[in-house]
Amino acid sequence: xxxxxxxxxCLLVAMMLLAGAGQAQEPPAPSSPREESSRQQEAxxxxxxxxxxxxxxxRVRPGATVADVGAGGGFLTVxxxxxxxxxxxxxxxxxxxxxxxxxxxRVQEEGLANVTVIHGRPDDPQLPPxxxxxxxxxxxxxxxPSHQAVLGHLRRALRPDGRLVIIEPLSEKRRxxxxxxxxxxxxxxxxxxxxxxxxxxxxxxxxxxxxxxxxSSTMSLLVAVPDPQAVNRTTPxxxxxxxxxxxxxxxxxxxxxxAALNSPDLRVSLDRFKELREQARIVVVDVRTGVEYRSAxxxxxxxxxxxxxxxxxxxxxxxxxxxxxxxx
Numbered sequence: 001x002x003x004x005x006x007x008x009x010c011l012l013v014a015m016m017l018l019a020g021a022g023q024a025q026e027p028p029a030p031s032s033p034r035e036e037s038s039r040q041q042e043a044x045x046x047x048x049x050x051x052x053x054x055x056x057x058x059r060v061r062p063g064a065t066v067a068d069v070g071a072g073g074g075f076l077t078v079x080x081x082x083x084x085x086x087x088x089x090x091x092x093x094x095x096x097x098x099x100x101x102x103x104x105x106r107v108q109e110e111g112l113a114n115v116t117v118i119h120g121r122p123d124d125p126q127l128p129p130x131x132x133x134x135x136x137x138x139x140x141x142x143x144x145p146s147h148q149a150v151l152g153h154l155r156r157a158l159r160p161d162g163r164l165v166i167i168e169p170l171s172e173k174r175r176x177x178x179x180x181x182x183x184x185x186x187x188x189x190x191x192x193x194x195x196x197x198x199x200x201x202x203x204x205x206x207x208x209x210x211x212x213x214x215x216s217s218t219m220s221l222l223v224a225v226p227d228p229q230a231v232n233r234t235t236p237x238x239x240x241x242x243x244x245x246x247x248x249x250x251x252x253x254x255x256x257x258x259a260a261l262n263s264p265d266l267r268v269s270l271d272r273f274k275e276l277r278e279q280a281r282i283v284v285v286d287v288r289t290g291v292e293y294r295s296a297x298x299x300x301x302x303x304x305x306x307x308x309x310x311x312x313x314x315x316x317x318x319x320x321x322x323x324x325x326x327x328x
Contacts, residue, residue, distance in 0.1 A: 061083075134164070147196060166224075285326075
């Protein structure tokens with residue numbers, strides 16, 4: 001082979017190698033302004049909503065199986081998927097088909113092989129029994145009309161040492177409004193959540209209110225665990241505590257709810273009490289004996305002796321307002 005041909009082949013090979021090297025080192029395509037803005041917004045949201053602390057409350061760890069209930073666009077889902085790792089599993093549940101399409105697209109774009117997207121029902125997240133180490137409901141509990149049924153299913157889906165974490169918003173101006181009023185404004189106060197979670201057979205392990213603050217709005221955090229002593233009274237088919245054949249409520253539950261009503265954390269100042277009463281925003285309950293009530297009482301107060309409070313909880317809940325009790 002002539003020196004000229006050999007030199008030409010060497011030059012051709014060198015050019016091909018240089019071209020390949022150039023392609024390998026080519027930088028990735030720049031993000032669009034929209035993608036960059038979305039990432040910045042989510043980073044700010046992650047810091048404001050204290051996502052690492054939420055995961056700590058859930059006790060998220062590599063290899064865990066967790067559920068994001070009301071996953072929406074997948075903000076928590078993608079972060080949970082990274083936290084549990086390739087050996088873990090994230091169940092991302094939502095009831096809106098349009099939202100689910102966006103969620104599936106994001107999971108695919110992020111390459112998250114450890115995420116299962118589930119089309120839940122309004123009363124059932126469609127989770128296998130005893131399959132979860134933790135479940136989280138973030139800014140979605142107030143949107144659940146069948147919340148007791150959902151809580152019941154989640155209790156059954158959690159393992160005995162599993163954790164349920166609920167994070168919900170509330171504006172201060174509606175803190176003492178009825179549950180219905182708060183729900184219409186897409187928010188809910190922590191005491192309502194606590195009561196409903198206990199009713200579903202959980203024990204409250206921790207609460208933080210406020211958990212986050214932004215302007216006049218706050219978010220509360222609740223951590224609950226399945227209570228082995230409680231009977232889950234919410235079933236998919238019916239409420240066993242309604243109707244003429246209602247199942248008697250365990251005395252442990254009645255005592256716990258009575259204790260919750262008397263917690264020092266729920267006390268209200270006299271001035272605040274007068275304000276709320278004048279605005280008809282509360283139900284006033286006289287917990288003294290019937291004789292004491294008949295001798296003198298606050299006008300329009302309901303007489304329920306203290307030893308009967310637990311028996312009257314359903315009646316009080318039906319009134320749809322916060323309850324203030326007094327004994328002197």
